[in-house]
Amino acid sequence: MSVDVSIRKVLRSGDRHFELDVTFASEHRRIVLFGHSGAGKSQTLRAIAGLLTPDAGHVRVDGATLFDASAGVNLPPRERGVGYVFQDYALFPHLTVAQNIGFALARGWLNPRRRLRDERVRRWIDTFELGAVAGSYPSRISGGQRQRVALARALVAEPRLMLLDEPFAALDPALRARMRSELRSLQARLDLQMLVITHDPADVEALDGHTIELREGRVV
Amino acid sequence: MGPLWVPLALTLKVALWATAINLVLGVAVAFGLSRWRSHMREVVDSVLTLPLVLPPTVLGYYLLVLLGRRGTFGAWLDRLGIELVFTWQGAVIASTLVAFPLVQKAARAAFEAVDPQLEDAARVLGLGSAATFFRVSLPLASRGITAGALLAFARAMGEFGATLMIAGNLPGRTQTLSVAIYAAVQAGDDHAAGVMVAVTSLVCVVALLLAGWLAPDHLRRTRP
Numbered sequence: 001m002s003v004d005v006s007i008r009k010v011l012r013s014g015d016r017h018f019e020l021d022v023t024f025a026s027e028h029r030r031i032v033l034f035g036h037s038g039a040g041k042s043q044t045l046r047a048i049a050g051l052l053t054p055d056a057g058h059v060r061v062d063g064a065t066l067f068d069a070s071a072g073v074n075l076p077p078r079e080r081g082v083g084y085v086f087q088d089y090a091l092f093p094h095l096t097v098a099q100n101i102g103f104a105l106a107r108g109w110l111n112p113r114r115r116l117r118d119e120r121v122r123r124w125i126d127t128f129e130l131g132a133v134a135g136s137y138p139s140r141i142s143g144g145q146r147q148r149v150a151l152a153r154a155l156v157a158e159p160r161l162m163l164l165d166e167p168f169a170a171l172d173p174a175l176r177a178r179m180r181s182e183l184r185s186l187q188a189r190l191d192l193q194m195l196v197i198t199h200d201p202a203d204v205e206a207l208d209g210h211t212i213e214l215r216e217g218r219v220v
Numbered sequence: 221m222g223p224l225w226v227p228l229a230l231t232l233k234v235a236l237w238a239t240a241i242n243l244v245l246g247v248a249v250a251f252g253l254s255r256w257r258s259h260m261r262e263v264v265d266s267v268l269t270l271p272l273v274l275p276p277t278v279l280g281y282y283l284l285v286l287l288g289r290r291g292t293f294g295a296w297l298d299r300l301g302i303e304l305v306f307t308w309q310g311a312v313i314a315s316t317l318v319a320f321p322l323v324q325k326a327a328r329a330a331f332e333a334v335d336p337q338l339e340d341a342a343r344v345l346g347l348g349s350a351a352t353f354f355r356v357s358l359p360l361a362s363r364g365i366t367a368g369a370l371l372a373f374a375r376a377m378g379e380f381g382a383t384l385m386i387a388g389n390l391p392g393r394t395q396t397l398s399v400a401i402y403a404a405v406q407a408g409d410d411h412a413a414g415v416m417v418a419v420t421s422l423v424c425v426v427a428l429l430l431a432g433w434l435a436p437d438h439l440r441r442t443r444p
Contacts, residue, residue: 051340077343090341094359104345109354157345 030209083154246323280385326368330361
């Protein structure tokens with residue numbers, strides 16, 4: 001298990017100009033990108049997932065090259081085998097919990113049916129104790145349940161690396177502590193490599209991984 | 221019932237065709253515009269909005285110039301044996317053009333309201349662009365698109381100027397309700413005109429009520 005990232009990207013928005021120049025490599029199973037908001041953490045995550053194309057550099061996960069500017073390699077997001085949990089979870093509001101979890105399993109132009117019966121979906125619903133809300137829409141479930149749905153939805157696709165963008169920021173403090181330990185035990189059980197970004201020192205301590213600090217687009 | 225039924229059936233046929241064509245064309249153009257990053261975008265948008273502000277007779281004149289037998293496109297169609305002037309298909313084209321901005325504008329607003337992160341999530345979960353469109357963007361925009369389509373249908377129901385210019389006033393063939401109303405008033409048949417006015421108003425009011433009920437602001441999904 002390894003992540004090897006070296007990317008450069010100039011981002012412009014209006015007259016603002018931001019230079020992302022991030023290089024790190026780690027074999028740790030829990031990598032924590034730590035820094036204030038605006039430090040370039042989310043953009044780094046987007047570049048690893050293929051949602052942002054860097055100007056130069058490379059992204060390698062488990063020895064597989066996902067992006068290499070000099071070799072002209074740039075796999076589309078769908079071929080990267082990377083799971084992504086967005087900061088506010090980005091659950092599909094028009095699909096039920098079960099349909100959200102089974103989203104990656106349905107190929108083609110149609111969403112999974114509401115009465116989807118799939119062993120893999122069933123297993124994740126059980127793992128995350130979501131059976132009671134499997135038929136509910138995301139707007140009707142709690143913050144902690146939403147996070148579990150987002151995790152399950154990413155895990156169904158069996159990614160080689162999980163990217164988590166501020167996974168605890170949207171939760172209230174009591175729930176945050178519980179979800180931190182839940183995430184750690186899940187990670188230990190699944191033998192999964194994950195890269196978590198956070199601005200919260202308490203997350204860094206709780207996750208106890210290889211911490212990389214970002215400041216103004218660079219590794220400190 | 222005869223004199224009313226014929227123009228009503230023709231009007232519904234024309235309005236439904238115009239709405240169906242706009243659902244494909246307007247939605248495709250709206251999605252393209254909502255994702256297009258260019259300074260030309262608003263220029264193109266303005267040109268596409270012209271049918272909303274130009275007098276329908278002007279639009280009808282443009283259509284005649286373009287599609288008439290001596291028009292550039294019309295001459296080509298003529299050689300293929302396709303005749304649009306003075307046909308109900310011509311009326312469909314007139315209604316489609318006039319109602320196009322209503323679908324396009326509503327659909328563009330709906331697509332721009334779709335959280336881009338949801339589309340990112342779909343891509344990371346293994347979907348290509350087409351699947352992302354059909355499984356995420358389109359369903360999330362469908363309410364706004366439907367509202368726009370109902371407005372377009374109501375507009376097409378009442379289309380008069382451009383339809384008269386290109387399709388004419390041939391009872392039973394191209395005479396839609398609004399044209400028939402004009403003809404009835406000209407002929408002094410106030411009773412027939414009154415009935416057709418009532419029917420047209422009723423259909424349009426129902427379409428607008430449905431559009432209002434489906435408008436995105438009304439039944440928006442609750443956010444946490």
